[in-house]
Amino acid sequence: MAEVRTIYVPNDTTAQSLGAEDVARQIGRALGEQQADIRLVRNGSRGACWLEPLVEVETDSGRVAYGPVSPDDVPGLLAAGLLEARPDHALYLGPTDEIPWLQKQQRVTFSRAGIIDPVSLDDYQAHGGFAGLEKALAMSPRQLVDEVTASGLRGRGGAAFPAGIKWNTVLEASADNPGNPQSGRKFIVCNADEGDSGTFADRLVMEADPYLLIEGMIIAGLAVGAEYGFIYLRSEYPIALQRLNEAIERAEAESWLGSDIRGSGKHFHLEVRLGAGAYICGEETSLLDSLEGKRGMVRPKPPLPALKGAFGQPTVVNNVLTLAAVPWIVEHGGAAYAGYGQGRSLGTLPFQLAGNIRRGGLVELAFGATLRELVEDFGGGTLTGRPMKAIQAGGPLGAYMPESQWDTPLDYEAFTEAGAVLGHGGIVVFDDTVDMAQQARFAMEFCVVESCGKCTPCRIGSVRGVEVIDRIIDNVNRTSNLALLDELCDTMEYGSLCAMGGMTPNPVRSAVRHFPEAFEPSSNASAGAA
Amino acid sequence: MNRAALESVIQGSVDRHRGKPGPLLVILHDLQAQWGYVPDEAVPLLAEALTLTRAEIHGVISFYHDFRTTPGGRHQVQVCRAEACQAQGGRQLEAAVREHLGIDWHDTSADGMVTLEPVYCLGNCATGPAVRIDDAILGRVTPDRMRTLLDDLQREPVNISGLMTEAPHG
Ligand SMILES: Cc1cc2nc3c(=O)[nH]c(=O)nc-3n(C[C@H](O)[C@H](O)[C@H](O)COP(=O)(O)O)c2cc1C
Ligand code: SF4
Numbered sequence: 231m232a233e234v235r236t237i238y239v240p241n242d243t244t245a246q247s248l249g250a251e252d253v254a255r256q257i258g259r260a261l262g263e264q265q266a267d268i269r270l271v272r273n274g275s276r277g278a279c280w281l282e283p284l285v286e287v288e289t290d291s292g293r294v295a296y297g298p299v300s301p302d303d304v305p306g307l308l309a310a311g312l313l314e315a316r317p318d319h320a321l322y323l324g325p326t327d328e329i330p331w332l333q334k335q336q337r338v339t340f341s342r343a344g345i346i347d348p349v350s351l352d353d354y355q356a357h358g359g360f361a362g363l364e365k366a367l368a369m370s371p372r373q374l375v376d377e378v379t380a381s382g383l384r385g386r387g388g389a390a391f392p393a394g395i396k397w398n399t400v401l402e403a404s405a406d407n408p409g410n411p412q413s414g415r416k417f418i419v420c421n422a423d424e425g426d427s428g429t430f431a432d433r434l435v436m437e438a439d440p441y442l443l444i445e446g447m448i449i450a451g452l453a454v455g456a457e458y459g460f461i462y463l464r465s466e467y468p469i470a471l472q473r474l475n476e477a478i479e480r481a482e483a484e485s486w487l488g489s490d491i492r493g494s495g496k497h498f499h500l501e502v503r504l505g506a507g508a509y510i511c512g513e514e515t516s517l518l519d520s521l522e523g524k525r526g527m528v529r530p531k532p533p534l535p536a537l538k539g540a541f542g543q544p545t546v547v548n549n550v551l552t553l554a555a556v557p558w559i560v561e562h563g564g565a566a567y568a569g570y571g572q573g574r575s576l577g578t579l580p581f582q583l584a585g586n587i588r589r590g591g592l593v594e595l596a597f598g599a600t601l602r603e604l605v606e607d608f609g610g611g612t613l614t615g616r617p618m619k620a621i622q623a624g625g626p627l628g629a630y631m632p633e634s635q636w637d638t639p640l641d642y643e644a645f646t647e648a649g650a651v652l653g654h655g656g657i658v659v660f661d662d663t664v665d666m667a668q669q670a671r672f673a674m675e676f677c678v679v680e681s682c683g684k685c686t687p688c689r690i691g692s693v694r695g696v697e698v699i700d701r702i703i704d705n706v707n708r709t710s711n712l713a714l715l716d717e718l719c720d721t722m723e724y725g726s727l728c729a730m731g732g733m734t735p736n737p738v739r740s741a742v743r744h745f746p747e748a749f750e751p752s753s754n755a756s757a758g759a760a
Numbered sequence: 761m762n763r764a765a766l767e768s769v770i771q772g773s774v775d776r777h778r779g780k781p782g783p784l785l786v787i788l789h790d791l792q793a794q795w796g797y798v799p800d801e802a803v804p805l806l807a808e809a810l811t812l813t814r815a816e817i818h819g820v821i822s823f824y825h826d827f828r829t830t831p832g833g834r835h836q837v838q839v840c841r842a843e844a845c846q847a848q849g850g851r852q853l854e855a856a857v858r859e860h861l862g863i864d865w866h867d868t869s870a871d872g873m874v875t876l877e878p879v880y881c882l883g884n885c886a887t888g889p890a891v892r893i894d895d896a897i898l899g900r901v902t903p904d905r906m907r908t909l910l911d912d913l914q915r916e917p918v919n920i921s922g923l924m925t926e927a928p929h930g
């Protein structure tokens with residue numbers, strides 16, 4: 231029998247939410263009782279949510295996995311030889327790397343997630359961490375910006391704007407701003423607001439490989455001449471907050487952050503700022519106001535945040551995944567990254583399979599596979615075992631897609647053509663029990679709750695939207711209310727300052743267009759004047 | 761609220777974050793962590809300490825869902841209402857929680873133990889429905905298990921850190 235050295239029990243939000251803490255405690259106790267010379271390491275998570283808590287046992291021939299391990303399973307697992315990596319248990323999954331769901335992915339950004347102890351700098355470096363930064367420290371800002379431009383990397387927060395162009399604007403911007411106490415400074419702001427339902431890739435980076443984000447932000451700072459960075463983190467992520475703060479503290483202690491990074495004479499200071507439960511603060515201008523301690527009102531553009539962003543200074547605002555892609559790009563070159571993907575959608579996208587799905591979790595793939603491959607091959611259909619009916623891609627402002635659209639390639643342009651969005655890569659699956667009229671109603675309701683209130687079509691239009699959909703559901707003047715809903719959607723689409731009001735019509739209209747039967751009187755029994 | 765205590769907490773927070781640009785949100789989080797809400801009496805003190813107007817402070821407090829202006833229950837229970845959880849039975853869970861507590865969103869149970877808030881995604885979307893109880897996030901929460909959890913919360917003493925150790929398929 232191979233010698234066991236280490237046992238891994240994940241500690242990301244999902245694993246914890248399913249009892250990982252208790253699992254770790256029980257295993258730790260068993261190790262103590264047996265006085266075994268085995269380390270218990272809390273790794274992040276590989277992102278295979280459906281297998282969490284995924285316990286791994288490392289032998290000299292690699293890691294084997296057991297999952298999903300609930301606290302109730304632990305005594306049985308221990309009895310069946312967990313600590314000797316024995317295969318005699320129903321939860322035994324074999325070598326982790328050979329689990330097809332993981333093996334078939336193209337992990338670039340998430341290559342380390344779940345493999346290392348997230349806050350161990352030694353682990354991080356032993357697995358290739360800081361190679362990008364070491365290289366970047368010897369490059370000029372121009373070279374760095376050019377490398378990112380060559381990679382074809384587009385913003386992963388939703389709008390898919392080319393990162394290189396944004397960085398170039400900030401690099402060339404003057405930071406002189408007489409009268410502003412922040413004059414002379416540029417900022418890197420990481421958008422970690424991750425508000426879209428069905429998305430958790432940002433969280434996973436922060437909880438499973440936080441130094442990757444830190445490294446990406448330092449490189450961004452070197453590229454544009456910024457020495458200060460903020461991570462604007464949503465308050466719904468308590469574990470990410472704690473882990474980021476711990477990682478920052480350790481990175482500072484080892485001089486990877488702060489003044490004179492590793493004796494290079496370069497500086498980068500990083501601070502986490504917590505949001506306060508407002509979806510709109512994911513929109514970059516609202517985020518900047520919130521970061522400045524104000525109400526998170528959307529600002530008109532121009533001025534671009536790149537020129538006049540945080541505290542009035544030139545600022546790169548990028549999503550977590552955008553920044554987390556950078557170390558790999560700098561280490562391997564922009565061309566290597568652009569070798570993944572197709573058309574104008576280059577590189578990989580960490581998709582997030584969520585909702586009613588059998589094998590949900592993080593699936594990183596090059597752009598170009600189809601939605602169907604994702605939900606069927608990786609997802610394995612619904613958890614309930616019922617037929618899939620609708621897929622909402624790209625968060626709460628994304629369209630509901632019917633089966634006829636599931637062969638759409640996962641590519642920004644192809645999705646736009648289908649009237650849908652890829653956004654931050656969230657894929658939410660619904661089975662055939664879903665009431666699409668209620669989903670449309672919820673989209674409007676969400677807009678009521680989360681509108682910043684600046685424009686009437688968004689603030690008031692969404693309230694009207696809920697009322698109109700309620701009337702349709704109650705079969706009151708159905709035909710004219712459907713027409714009214716369509717007009718209302720037009721008004722919101724064309725009369726809103728930002729995509730909150732402007733894209734709320736996406737889920738609403740796609741529900742009406744692709745699932746018209748849900749809005750028929752027959753599907754809702756309550757009577758009323760037709 | 762004891763004014764001297766209030767002043768000292770606010771002063772402590774302001775001092776701690778001195779030098780940080782735009783610290784209001786950071787300070788409000790401190791106050792909320794201390795008392796579970798931001799007392800009205802804090803507003804003029806914050807205005808003075810940060811050279812902002814009271815209206816500005818009020819405006820910020822009222823904008824964000826996180827900040828309360830009245831005391832909440834001993835425990836904050838957030839139930840995810842967003843789409844991925846809806847797809848996994850979240851709507852049924854929402855209904856069960858409201859019915860079991862006999863209160864609506866944003867309300868506090870009569871015994872003062874639980875304040876119920878909606879939340880729009882906890883980032884636990886592949887293993888929903890998701891719930892947050894204080895700082896513990898739970899996954900695959902069924903109505904039955906939730907009723908048990910709520911009953912436990914409403915009974916003292918409570919072991920919050922132990923919550924995450926419940927069997928996942930209760
Ligand atoms: C209503 C709304 C919500 C948004 N939420 C987020 C978010 O949670 N995270 C994010 O990175 N971008 C979000 N965005 C996109 C940002 O405005 C912005 O495009 C992004 O932070 C830029 O970074 P990127 O280029 O790296 O994607 C949102 C936009 C809108 C209109
Ligand atoms: S569309 Fe809505 S969220 Fe966006 S600026 Fe207007 S009111 Fe604010």
Ligand code: FES
Pocket residue numbers: 427428429840841842843844845846880881882883884885888889890
């Ligand atoms: S939608 Fe409920 S946790 Fe994300």
